[in-house]
Amino acid sequence: MELQEAKEKFIHTWGTLATQWGINRTMSQIHALLLLSPSALNADQIMAELQISRGNVNMNLRELMSWNLIFKQLIPGERKEYFVAEKDIWKVARQIAKERRRREIEPIINTMEEIKSELAPDTQEKKEMLKIIEDIGKVTQFANDTIESVLKAEESWLLSNFLKIFKEH
Incomplete structure (x- = not known):
C-alpha cells in the first residue's frame, strides 16, 4: 500500500x-x-x-x-x-472523553436532578415518571463515574511514574 x-x-x-x-x-x-x-x-x-x-x-x-x-x-x-x-493518542482519548462528558453526560445528570427536585410525586403517573428519571440518573451517573475513574487512574499513573523517575535522578 x-x-x-x-x-x-x-x-x-x-x-x-x-x-x-x-x-x-x-x-x-x-x-x-x-x-x-x-x-x-x-x-x-x-x-x-x-x-x-x-x-x-x-x-x-x-x-x-x-x-x-x-x-x-x-x-x-x-x-x-x-x-x-495533539499527537499523544492517550491525551486525545482523554480529551474526547472529557468533552463528551461535559457536553452530553453532565447536562443529562443536571436535568434529571432538576426534574427530581421539582416534580412532586403526588400522582401515580408522576411517581412512575420519577422512577424512570431516577433510573436514567443512575445509569448516567455510573457512566460519569466510570469516565472520572479512568481519568483519575491515568492521572495517578502519570504522577506515580513521574515521581519514580524523579526519585531515580
Missing part, C-alpha cells in the same frame, strides 16, 4: 469511527489529517487535501480547538494561521 492510499484510508476510517463517538465526519477528517501531518497545516492546505469548503474548514477548526484537540501554531514570517493536532 502506498503512503497516500494509507493516509486516505486512515482519514476515511477516522471520520467514520468518530461519527459513532458523536463527532461530525468532517471535523474528524480534519483531525485525522492534522494527526498524520508531520508539520502544521493552514486552512488552504486542509481545503485542498480534503476537498471541502473554506467555511466548513474554518467552522471545524474552531470546534477542534474548543475540544483542545488541535492548536494554532505560529510560523515566523507567515500571515496565515497554521494548525497542529
